[in-house]
Each structure stands twice: as C-alpha cells, then as structure tokens.
Amino acid sequence: MKIMNVTCNDRDRIFEDGTLAEWAALEAHAANCLLCAEELRAWKSLSFSAQELRDYTESPTLWLRIERALAEEAERKTQRAERRRWHSFFQHLPVGWQMAAAGAFLLVLTVSAGWFYLHQPKDGQRADQSLLKSKALKEVESAEATYVQAIDKLAAEAQPLLENPATPLLANYHEKLIVLDSAIADLRAQAGINPSNAQLRYQLLAMYQEKQHTLEEVLEAKQ
Amino acid sequence: MGTMGLALPWKARISSTLRERGTRVEPSEQFTGGLGAVAADAASEDAALAAACRSGDLRAYERLYATHGARMKNLARNVLGNPIDAEDAVQETFLKVQRSIAGFRGQSSFVTWTYRILINTCYDARRSRLRKKEVANHDSEETPRFEPRAPGAHPSLRMALERALAKLTQHQRDVFLLYEVEGFRHAEIAGMLEMSETASKNTLFQAKKNLRQMLEPPRSSAAEAR
Numbered sequence: 001m002k003i004m005n006v007t008c009n010d011r012d013r014i015f016e017d018g019t020l021a022e023w024a025a026l027e028a029h030a031a032n033c034l035l036c037a038e039e040l041r042a043w044k045s046l047s048f049s050a051q052e053l054r055d056y057t058e059s060p061t062l063w064l065r066i067e068r069a070l071a072e073e074a075e076r077k078t079q080r081a082e083r084r085r086w087h088s089f090f091q092h093l094p095v096g097w098q099m100a101a102a103g104a105f106l107l108v109l110t111v112s113a114g115w116f117y118l119h120q121p122k123d124g125q126r127a128d129q130s131l132l133k134s135k136a137l138k139e140v141e142s143a144e145a146t147y148v149q150a151i152d153k154l155a156a157e158a159q160p161l162l163e164n165p166a167t168p169l170l171a172n173y174h175e176k177l178i179v180l181d182s183a184i185a186d187l188r189a190q191a192g193i194n195p196s197n198a199q200l201r202y203q204l205l206a207m208y209q210e211k212q213h214t215l216e217e218v219l220e221a222k223q
Numbered sequence: 224m225g226t227m228g229l230a231l232p233w234k235a236r237i238s239s240t241l242r243e244r245g246t247r248v249e250p251s252e253q254f255t256g257g258l259g260a261v262a263a264d265a266a267s268e269d270a271a272l273a274a275a276c277r278s279g280d281l282r283a284y285e286r287l288y289a290t291h292g293a294r295m296k297n298l299a300r301n302v303l304g305n306p307i308d309a310e311d312a313v314q315e316t317f318l319k320v321q322r323s324i325a326g327f328r329g330q331s332s333f334v335t336w337t338y339r340i341l342i343n344t345c346y347d348a349r350r351s352r353l354r355k356k357e358v359a360n361h362d363s364e365e366t367p368r369f370e371p372r373a374p375g376a377h378p379s380l381r382m383a384l385e386r387a388l389a390k391l392t393q394h395q396r397d398v399f400l401l402y403e404v405e406g407f408r409h410a411e412i413a414g415m416l417e418m419s420e421t422a423s424k425n426t427l428f429q430a431k432k433n434l435r436q437m438l439e440p441p442r443s444s445a446a447e448a449r
Binding site for chain 1: 279281284285288292293294296297300301306310313314317318321322380381384385388399400403404405421424425427428431434435438439
C-alpha cells in the first residue's frame with residue numbers, strides 16, 4: 001500500500017475523521033516528527049485510559065429484580081388490556097346495539113327497583129307489630145282494672161271506719177291512704193301519657209299492693 | 224481550561240494493547256464493505272430480539288440483559304456516578320422498553336433504541352437527584368460524584384479521568400463514554416444521542432482535546448521527560 005503524504009497540519013483532521021490510509025500516513029509522519037509523535041501517543045493514551053472506566057462485574061441480583069418488575073408490569077398490562085377490550089367492545093358496537101344495551105340495562109334496573117319495592121315490609125306488618133304491643137298493654141290494663149275493683153271493694157268496707165276514726169291508729173291509716181291515693185293518681189296520669197312504660201306499671205302495682213295491705217290492716221283493726 | 228495537576232504516564236501506557244485499541248477506535252469504521260454479512264446477521268438477530276420482546280417473552284429480555292446488561296450498567300454508572308443508581312436506571316430502562324416496545328418501528332436498531340432509553344433514563348435520574356438536592360438546600364453540584372469501585376490497573380488514572388470527564392459538557396462526556404469506554408460505533412452513537420454521525424465524530428474530537436488539555440503533564444515536567 002502506498003503511504004500518502006501528511007503534514008502536522010493534517011493531524012487534528014485525521015484525529016477527528018481520518019481514514020485508515022490517513023492514520024497510517026500520520027504514523028509514518030510521526031516517526032520523524034517529535035511533536036506529532038507525542039500528540040499521537042497522547043491521543044491514543046486517552047483511548048487506552050478509557051478502559052479504566054470499564055467495569056463489567058456481574059451483579060447477581062439485578063436480573064432477578066428486573067425479571068420480577070417485568071413480570072409485574074406484564075400482569076398490569078394484561079389487566080389494562082382487559083379493561084380496554086371491554087371499553088372498545090362497547091365503543092365498536094353499532095349505535096342500534098348500544099341503544100339496545102342501554103335499554104336492557106334500564107329494564108334490569110327498573111325490574112330490580114320494582115322487586116325491592118314490592119318486597120319491602122308493608123304498613124300492615126308494621127300495624128301487626130304495634131297491635132301486639134297494644135294487646136299486651138290491654139291485658140295489663142285489664143288485670144289492673146280488676147285489681148283496682150277488688151281494692152275498691154275493700155275501700156268501701158273500710159270507708160265508715162276511716163271517715164270517723166275512733167283511734168289515732170285509724171286516723172294514721174286514713175292519712176296514709178290519702179297519700180297513697182294521691183301517689184296512685186299521679187302514677188296513673190303518667191301511665192296515661194306513656195302507657196308502654198313498664199317501670200311506671202310496676203310502681204303503680206306496688207302502690208296498689210300497699211293500699212290493699214293498709215285497707216286489710218284497717219279492717220283487722222276493726223275486728 | 225486548567226490542568227488536573229495529575230500527569231498521565233503517557234509513554235508508559237503506549238503498548239501493543241494501545242495499538243489494537245487505536246486500530247479499533249479510529250479507522251475501523253472504514254471497513255464496512257467486508258463486514259456486510261456480519262452486519263446483516265447482527266441486524267436480523269436484533270430484529271428477532273425486538274420481535275420476541277414485543278411478544279412479551281421474558282426470555283428475550285433475559286437475552287437482552289445477558290448481552291448488554293453489564294455494559295448498560297457500566298454506562299449508567301459512569302453517567303450517574305454510583306452503582307445503586309445505575310442498577311435502578313437499568314431496571315427502569317427494561318420497564319420502559321417493555322412499555323413502549325409496541326411503538327418501536329425499527330427506525331434504528333433495537334439495541335440502539337434500548338441504549339437511547341437508558342441514556343434518557345440516566346438524564347432523568349440526574350435531574351431528579353439535582354431537584355432533590357435543591358429542595359434539601361444542599362450543594363447543587365451538577366456533575367456526578369463517583370463512588371469507589373473495583374480497583375483497575377491504574378486507580379489514579381481512572382480517578383483523574385473521572386474528574387476530567389465530569390468537567391466536559393454532557394454531550395462530550397456521553398460520546399466519549401459510548402465510543403471509548405463502551406466501544407460503540409459513531410453510527411450507533413448518532414442513533415442513541417439523536418445527532419449526525421459527523422457531529423458524533425466532532426464531539427468526540429472536542430472531548431478528547433479537552434481531556435488532553437486537562438490531563439496533560441505540566442510543561443516543565445514534560446520537558447524534563449524529553
């Protein structure tokens with residue numbers, strides 16, 4: 001191969017974009033030119049030094065990390081594609097079919113709403129529940145009325161003794177019965193406002209029992 | 224541009240290896256005619272790899288990693304300055320390839336496209352790191368700080384080169400790393416950095432000229448050496 005002639009002025013151009021022949025010519029020129037020889041050495045040294053920046057040591061876990069990340073991404077991609085397929089399925093339906101699908105959906109919605117409306121608890125069922133409550137209350141009130149009647153009979157028998165008490169004991173019984181009657185009247189008034197309050201009913205029953213005992217004691221005192 | 228104060232033992236480093244390297248680096252791109260068949264093989268392999276990756280075959284990605292993983296990590300490490308960020312960047316690159324492989328139309332080779340994504344990912348990581356530094360009111364040093372790695376034959380030479388590289392422009396540094404360190408051809412670098420082949424050659428020339436200025440021994444010691 002014939003070696004072409006190059007000068008020091010060609011050096012930079014050859015460094016930048018020289019052909020193989022030009023490089024050979026530069027090498028030949030450098031054999032007789034100290035400056036170009038130094039520049040050529042320095043230039044090539046940079047390429048050699050660059051190898052120091054090469055570190056291709058294996059990273060044992062890197063591929064495993066990447067593989068896991070790729071698998072997760074592929075999974076997400078599949079899910080997204082699934083969603084897109086449904087979306088595009090509806091998008092690509094003819095308008096008539098889209099209308100039909102919307103109508104069918106509306107129909108299903110209406111039927112469901114109707115079913116729930118028809119199967120919800122009715123007023124009658126609610127009335128039955130309240131009837132049960134009032135039935136129990138009526139039983140209580142009926143028993144109470146019978147009890148009150150029985151006590152009234154006792155009171156009628158004790159009435160003459162209490163109107164003109166012969167002894168201080170009978171006078172005390174009279175006063176006690178007046179207080180009990182007053183308390184009974186109060187409790188009955190409250191029970192009238194809140195008839196299902198069981199606590200009031202128990203208190204009222206206790207008062208009646210106390211009145212019954214007191215009347216019995218009055219009648220015993222007479223004997 | 225000032226010198227680095229660390230003279231490179233130029234003469235000591237000129238060896239047969241250097242000659243080989245020099246032959247690969249500078250004029251090898253002129254031999255394109257005789258390598259036609261090899262280039263065609265490489266192109267079809269590249270296309271097959273791209274097609275396998277597009278089909279979602281994880282083994283194809285593993286093949287890509289086996290062939291280029293170490294080089295990708297090394298490039299990312301040289302751009303970002305530490306191996307942890309480099310591994311993150313490589314992982315992110317593989318994910319980006321997987322996400323956008325459907326849009327790859329073969330304008331460049333698949334591998335070139337992958338490296339372009341890697342470089343952009345490294346830029347993003349550096350920008351993000353810079354923003355975090357600014358938020359934390361720390362020193363907003365833009366150049367990467369290099370962490371220690373496996374010692375080479377000339378650790379002081381490597382450190383000097385890393386410091387000098389940090390002072391180059393981003394393009395000069397990237398072209399130097401891709402060409403001189405990773406061994407890519409100008410045509411490939413042009414595809415990766417979206418520049419012309421001529422621009423790649425010119426940028427490499429400027430990068431080496433600047434590095435030469437930064438790393439050259441002081442004139443006095445150079446004269447003594449002679």
